[in-house]
Amino acid sequence: MTDLLKIEWIKLRKYIVFKLMAIFFAVGVVALNYIVYTVNKNIVNNVPGAGLVSFSPYDFKNTWQSTSYATGFILILPSLLLMLLFTNEYTYKTHRQNIIDGLSRRQFISVKIAMAFIFALVSTVLVFFTALGFGFASGTTFSFHGVVFVAYFFLKALSYNMVAVLFSVLIRRTGFATGVFFIYTGAENIISQLLNVLCIKIKREDGTDLGNIGDYLPMNASDSLLAFPDNPIKNLSKAIMPTDYTWIAFSLALFYLVVFYLWSRWKFLKADL
Amino acid sequence: MSVLSIDKLSKNYRSIKALDNVSFTVPSQTVFGILGPNGSGKTTLLGIIMDILKASSGSYNWNGQQSTNEVRKKIGTLLETPNFYHYMNAEDNLLIAARIKGRGEGDIEKVLRIVNLYERRKSKFSTYSLGMKQRLAIASTLLGDPDILVFDEPTNGLDPAGIAEIRELIKQLNRQGKTIIMASHILDEVEKVCTHVAIIQKGVMKTYGSVQDVLHPSGVQASKVQIEIAAADTDKLRTILQGMPGVESVTAAEQELLILCDESVSAEQVNKYCFEQGVILNKLQVKRKSLETRFLEITGKQSDR
Numbered sequence: 001m002t003d004l005l006k007i008e009w010i011k012l013r014k015y016i017v018f019k020l021m022a023i024f025f026a027v028g029v030v031a032l033n034y035i036v037y038t039v040n041k042n043i044v045n046n047v048p049g050a051g052l053v054s055f056s057p058y059d060f061k062n063t064w065q066s067t068s069y070a071t072g073f074i075l076i077l078p079s080l081l082l083m084l085l086f087t088n089e090y091t092y093k094t095h096r097q098n099i100i101d102g103l104s105r106r107q108f109i110s111v112k113i114a115m116a117f118i119f120a121l122v123s124t125v126l127v128f129f130t131a132l133g134f135g136f137a138s139g140t141t142f143s144f145h146g147v148v149f150v151a152y153f154f155l156k157a158l159s160y161n162m163v164a165v166l167f168s169v170l171i172r173r174t175g176f177a178t179g180v181f182f183i184y185t186g187a188e189n190i191i192s193q194l195l196n197v198l199c200i201k202i203k204r205e206d207g208t209d210l211g212n213i214g215d216y217l218p219m220n221a222s223d224s225l226l227a228f229p230d231n232p233i234k235n236l237s238k239a240i241m242p243t244d245y246t247w248i249a250f251s252l253a254l255f256y257l258v259v260f261y262l263w264s265r266w267k268f269l270k271a272d273l
Numbered sequence: 274m275s276v277l278s279i280d281k282l283s284k285n286y287r288s289i290k291a292l293d294n295v296s297f298t299v300p301s302q303t304v305f306g307i308l309g310p311n312g313s314g315k316t317t318l319l320g321i322i323m324d325i326l327k328a329s330s331g332s333y334n335w336n337g338q339q340s341t342n343e344v345r346k347k348i349g350t351l352l353e354t355p356n357f358y359h360y361m362n363a364e365d366n367l368l369i370a371a372r373i374k375g376r377g378e379g380d381i382e383k384v385l386r387i388v389n390l391y392e393r394r395k396s397k398f399s400t401y402s403l404g405m406k407q408r409l410a411i412a413s414t415l416l417g418d419p420d421i422l423v424f425d426e427p428t429n430g431l432d433p434a435g436i437a438e439i440r441e442l443i444k445q446l447n448r449q450g451k452t453i454i455m456a457s458h459i460l461d462e463v464e465k466v467c468t469h470v471a472i473i474q475k476g477v478m479k480t481y482g483s484v485q486d487v488l489h490p491s492g493v494q495a496s497k498v499q500i501e502i503a504a505a506d507t508d509k510l511r512t513i514l515q516g517m518p519g520v521e522s523v524t525a526a527e528q529e530l531l532i533l534c535d536e537s538v539s540a541e542q543v544n545k546y547c548f549e550q551g552v553i554l555n556k557l558q559v560k561r562k563s564l565e566t567r568f569l570e571i572t573g574k575q576s577d578r
Contacts, residue, residue, distance in 0.1 A: 007372050014361050088358075096325045097356035101373040101413075102346030105324065273325040 004103075004111040005118075011085070021081040028074045029126050030133075033058075036070050037134055055231040058134040060143040062229040067131035068153035069226045071123075075157055076185070078119045079164035080178060086112055086168035087177050096273050109169070109268040113261065116161035124154040149226060155253055156222040162260035163219060169264045185219060192220045199242045211245035218260075222253040274301045275337075276421055276452045277322065282331035284317055284476075291317045292476045294331070299454055299469070304447045306467035306484070307456040310572070314476040315456035316353050319425050323350055335421075346374045349414030350423040355406040359399040363390055363409055366398055370413045377417030384412040387442070403430035411439065422446060424455045428462065440466050460568055464488060474572045488567050497521070498536055500543060503529035503556035513550040517543070529556055 012018050037058050057066035089095040098108055128150055135142065164181065171177035192214030199210050215224035225246065228234065275298040284292040292314045299305045307315050320326035322333050324340065335344045357366040364381060371378040385391040388408035393401070401409065407430045414422055427443065428436040443453055443466050457463050463470055464484060471481035480487055504510040511530055514523050519538040524531045532543075540559050547554055 003372070003375075007369055010365060010369055010372070011358060011361075014358075014365060016360065092359055093354065093356040094358055096352065097370070098373055099325055099342070100323045100345065100350045100352055101370050102342050102375070103373055104342035107342070270327065272320075272327055 001111070001114065004107055005114065008111055008115055015085070017084060018081060021077055025074065025077045025123070026126060028077065029071050029123075029130050032074060033067050033070050033130055033134055036066065037137070055229075056138060056140075057229055057231075058138040059140040060135045060138070061140075061145045063131045063135035063138070064144075064146045065149040065226070065229045067127055067134060068149040069228050071127050071130070071153065072156060072223065072226055075123065075160050078123055078157070079160040080181070082116055082119055082161055083164040083168050083178055083181060084174060085115070086165060087172060087174040090168075090172040091174055099273065105269050105273075106265075109265050112165055112168075113162070113264070116165050117158065120154055120157035120161050123157045124150060127153050146229075152222070152225040152250075155250075155257075156226060159219060159222040159253060159257060159260070162257055162264070166260045166264040169267045188217050188219050192217050196242075203242050209242050211242050211248060215244070215249050216252050218256045221249045221256055224249045225253065275299060276301050277333065277335055277454065278337075279318075279322070279333045280331055282318070282321060282333060283329045284314075284321060284326065285329045290476050292321070292328075295473065295476070295478045296331075297471050297478060297481045299452065302447070302450055302452055303469045304443060304453045304455060304467045306463040306470040307454070307473060308458070308460065308463045308470050308568075309456075309473040310458055313458075313474050315458075315473060316425055317476075318473070319350075319352055319423060319454075319456055323352060323423070325352070346376070347417070347419050348421045348423060349416065349419040351410045351414050351427060352423070352425045355410035357398045357406070357409065357413075360397060362397055363394045363401075363412075366409070367413055367416065371416050374417050380416050380418065384415040387415060388412040404432060404435055407431055408435070408439075411442070420451055422451060422453045424453065426457060427455060428457075428459075472568070472571050479571050487571075497533050498538060499560040500532050500534065500538075500540065501526070501529055501556060501558040501560060502532060502543065502547075502554060504547070504552050504554050506552065510547065510552050510554075513547060513552060514543075517546050 040055075040057055056062065089098075095108060099105060131150065163184075167177050167181050167184075171180055195214035195217075196212045199213055203209050212224065214220060224244070227244075277299040279298070280296050282292055282295045283290065295314075295318065307318065309315050317326060321328045322335075322340070323345065324342075334340060335348070338344060358369070361369075363385060367381045367384070368378065371381065377384075382391065385394050388411055390405060390408055390412060393405065398406065398409070407427075411424075411427060414424070422443075424443070428439050431439060440462070443455065447453055447468075455463075455467065467484050469482065470484050470487050472479040472487065502510070502514070507525070507528070507530065511523055511525070514520055514530065514532055517534075519535040519542075520532050521535070522533045524533075540557055544554060544557055
């Protein structure tokens with residue numbers, strides 16, 4: 001596998017889009033969190049009465065969760081890059097050439113999945129250090145409280161990346177694949193919101209608490225593991241909201257990962273390339 | 274000893290039969306041509322034996338072994354179009370191929386020189402002309418000095434000099450003892466380069482064997498020799514040729530004459546005879562049985578294609 005990854009690296013290192021995306025994402029993670037950090041600080045300090053709902057998302061008890069949550073909004077960047085890299089192989093038919101030259105189909109798809117894993121890992125490491133930095137910047141004492149959210153972030157990143165791999169294998173064409181990826185993500189969010197509203201209605205009307213069913217959809221399962229930390233406003237709304245069944249979302253997220261993995265692998269091993 | 278043996282290979286795309294029960298074997302150290310019109314299934318066939326297409330039924334093996342990626346590492350293949358990373362230069366593209374093969378990394382400079390691309394080794398692939406791309410693809414097949422080479426339309430996109438060079442390269446590789454499997458729709462190319470040929474049409478194998486056997490089978494027709502001949506005074510030439518023993522017919526073809534004669538008649542005899550009759554030839558070319566004619570005999574006329 002190391003040899004295969006070295007070959008992937010040769011493909012990556014000269015790819016200008018990779019360099020741009022990597023810089024953009026790294027800067028983006030820090031900048032995005034910095035915005036949340038600053039806005040929150042200014043509200044607490046300057047808006048009269050805001051002190052009542054006083055809440056510091058980047059204190060060490062919250063920073064792991066806040067950073068993971070906020071970064072989720074630009075997590076689509078690494079998966080897009082992954083998708084570009086994969087669908088480019090189809091566009092230039094280099095996937096064929098790699099196999100003709102002696103990779104097995106299994107090796108080819110495995111190294112792409114390994115790349116999805118590595119991209120998720122690197123994003124997670126970036127989040128970890130960003131969270132650490134803002135934690136210290138908030139002037140609080142170091143703590144690993146809530147560091148599990150960084151693990152959830154990894155799960156979410158891996159889910160996005162695996163969806164990117166799956167869509168690449170199924171759709172092949174760069175523009176079409178990225179388009180479908182965006183539309184699917186958007187559509188799933190809308191459906192998820194509708195389902196969640198339905199859950200609120202059911203809970204209010206006959207007290208049955210199904211949890212947020214919308215969170216059980218393929219991409220939302222891992223999304224739902226990350227929310228903004230508990231804060232006074234959120235706590236107020238909790239009474240009417242269905243319970244978050246984290247364990248269900250977590251199990252489903254893992255289940256979907258396995259599906260994405262097996263499906264893309266199966267497709268690549270069986271199809272005409 | 275056969276390098277490749279193909280057994281009842283079929284490939285269906287829904288209702289279309291791209292390949293129908295194709296079987297043949299490629300003997301070692303031959304230049305084996307797969308000849309057929311466009312869309313006859315040549316590339317499909319090569320795609321299957323390279324594991325990028327899945328056969329609907331049938332099997333194949335390389336050197337008597339089941340095909341694996343390890344086997345492919347020892348075969349140099351150019352399939353359909355040159356497939357390279359557009360944003361990378363020739364050297365890096367070849368580096369990827371060599372790394373995948375696990376051999377030939379030290380050959381990069383050598384193969385680039387063989388195809389005359391060494392000067393442009395640092396240029397991005399996207400800046401290459403069609404002919405250069407084709408030459409880079411051929412360079413890539415030579416990495417690691419494989420014993421088997423597979424070329425799909427190797428002279429595609431090349432200029433006449435390039436075509437001649439590549440044909441010479443193929444013959445040279447064959448002289449070194451390598452087996453070359455080559456798909457082509459150009460009859461002339463197959464005759465010039467190949468030792469063996471399989472003719473495929475609409476996915477069906479029509480015939481295969483040595484070029485001599487397939488394109489020039491012994492028989493009544495084949496025992497005739499066709500000679501293209503010309504001189505300044507065409508009329509006089511025609512008159513004397515009609516009187517030459519062994520000549521069966523003389524037909525005019527533009528500025529020259531086409532004679533059909535016995536196999537026993539040699540070019541030397543014709544030349545001598547004409548000279549003695551006071552006609553100096555300015556063209557004398559022996560044609561064996563017309564390739565086109567033979568090809569059409571095998572594949573049928575346009576209407577049943």
